[in-house]
Amino acid sequence: MVITIYGRCLSPYVKLVLFGLYERNVDEFEIVPINPHDPELVTNVSPFGKVPGVVIDGLALSESRAILKYIVTKFEIEGSNLMGSTAEEKAKVDMWIDLETMILHPAVMALNGHLYNRPNFYSKETNQVAVAENIPKVEKILDVYDAHLAKNKYLAGDFFSIADMIHIPPLYILVNKSRCASMFTSREHLKAWWEDISSRPSWKKVLENNTEDCE
């Protein structure tokens, strides 16, 4: 088994790939700290030059969500239900992955961009007007999540799945780096879900290991 991950683990998308590997007890891999659009990446792994790209036993893939699904499938653990067991469970997993992709992720990452990336990586002042515009958008989305989580322990139902997993990297930044934890503490069901899923040992391992270039 040879696993190569192209990208820097500072990226929440690279973190998602590591999360999947640790969740499946896979500890042996190489990280090649490459930047997006690196010619080697574009030619051999990722047609649009996006990171992360991975090569797993010769199979080249890009797109973190697709990579996560492949890892979780390839390194299956008996009795695990990360992908859903029935067609109906799988459909709910897919639906909440798509809702993260289309609705939560763009709104949360826009806010993270203003509150965390700009001051920390680009030495730019936070644009308070943009922050004020984005906060209500995220709050409205989190209200829907809170209502859903009042009736479901996890996003796809009563089982922890990859739909929950893909939410952790962007929400981790929101809570811990963008200092928006109050958005969670003010919503009972969202808060309980977040405390549960973000204390997953595999996620803690992502944060503890790979620290170079990671925080």
Next chain:
Amino acid sequence: MVITIYGRCLSPYVKLVLFGLYERNVDEFEIVPINPHDPELVTNVSPFGKVPGVVIDGLALSESRAILKYIVTKFEIEGSNLMGSTAEEKAKVDMWIDLETMILHPAVMALNGHLYNRPNFYSKETNQVAVAENIPKVEKILDVYDAHLAKNKYLAGDFFSIADMIHIPPLYILVNKSRCASMFTSREHLKAWWEDISSRPSWKKVLENNTEDCE
């Protein structure tokens, strides 16, 4: 089997659901021509009020890509390979679905919005500056597709899959409504792929049937 589809078939996302049903030879369903954010939709089917929502034998789902996967899985046809057969094929299918979602779709739909939606649905003049900005973005993306399709008959490899299917509704608008067919005729491999996949009988049926509210 009771299938209810909420949404108007004018929507490319509703068309994708119909495409999946026809591809699986399912002809019996009800379309409820509801608008996004309708209270009935939000309460019972689609937590964020997005169309299409569906209810299939009591299972409520939103997000057209997730709905398509469920339909194709539930109404499996022996010998069909729409989802990929091996873990590696499935990973390639997932990757090209995600590339459509993250890269092609936003760029193509932005161009469709300027060239087709604005003049036809909103009686607004086309913003030529925005068109001039968006065309090179789409051209650059199609170059990558053309290079990939020079080496692969379909997106995920040598088999037609749901990764190809999800590209058809937005690209159909680009070619036939936004009048950007020259983007395809100028790219040999993209053109051959497009002629192949868009002549699929199930897709033709989407365009021929459900014409009320559809064109």
